[in-house]
Amino acid sequence: MTDHRISLTLTFASDRDPAIVATRVGEVVADRIAAPLVGMNWSTFDLSEPNTDDEPDWEAAAKDREAERDGAYRERAHLVALLAAMTDGAVITDAPDVDEPGWQIVYLRLGGRQASWHVHPRDAGLFAHVERVEPDDPRACWDGHTTEEKYLGITAWTTELAQRRSAPPHPAS
Known part of the structure; x- marks a missing residue:
């Protein structure tokens, strides 16, 4: 059985740019976002493939997004x-x-x-x-x-x- 990484792009009503959230076999890297969800897209990646340097750092992206949200609040x-x-x-x-x-x-x-x-x-x-x-x-x-x-x-x-x-x-x- 192949493990997959799932990449989600969630779009919230108050965001100009979508929030990017990553999950790894049940582990969600994100915090609550106080706005209505208006869109969602997803794709899967095979975890058995070696990570490449150009792969996004999902945890850093989620933390950056949280810091941006907290700054706006x-x-x-x-x-x-x-x-x-x-x-x-x-x-x-x-x-x-x-x-x-x-x-x-x-x-x-x-x-x-x-x-x-x-x-x-x-x-x-x-x-x-x-x-x-x-x-x-x-x-x-x-x-x-x-x-x-x-x-x-x-x-x-x-x-x-x-x-x-x-x-x-x-x-x-």
């Missing part, structure tokens, strides 16, 4: 922390929907709509300025918005703010 956390500092009534609480300890959720009201983001424990320090509340605080109760609805609301609020800034000043009465 860190950048997002910085921007959400800035937005929270600029928004009256921002609150943060423990994330009851995440099994890992230390995760939090920040809640903002933007243009009259709720927007919320999960905060990884490594990014918690960025939110020290945000009022900490208990998970049952009414300001920290998720209103059921989807990610798409959140970003549609942000787009509408951004458009409204931009129009206010570009409107000519009202003459003094």
Whole structure:
């Protein structure tokens, strides 16, 4: 019986480039990626063939991809922390929907709509300025918005703010 290496190329909704993940007879070299899977391709390689120098280093590719993802989440956390500092009534609480300890959720009201983001424990320090509340605080109760609805609301609020800034000043009465 010949052992095979399986190469998977997974495409996620939020990725411009597909994430490359390798498996070797049951060993998966990858971490969770928080985006919907929208495509998958695979091919097999005979493990009895000698490895060549031009073969991709699947573990390194997976680690690079994870580092790239974590960098993007860190950048997002910085921007959400800035937005929270600029928004009256921002609150943060423990994330009851995440099994890992230390995760939090920040809640903002933007243009009259709720927007919320999960905060990884490594990014918690960025939110020290945000009022900490208990998970049952009414300001920290998720209103059921989807990610798409959140970003549609942000787009509408951004458009409204931009129009206010570009409107000519009202003459003094």
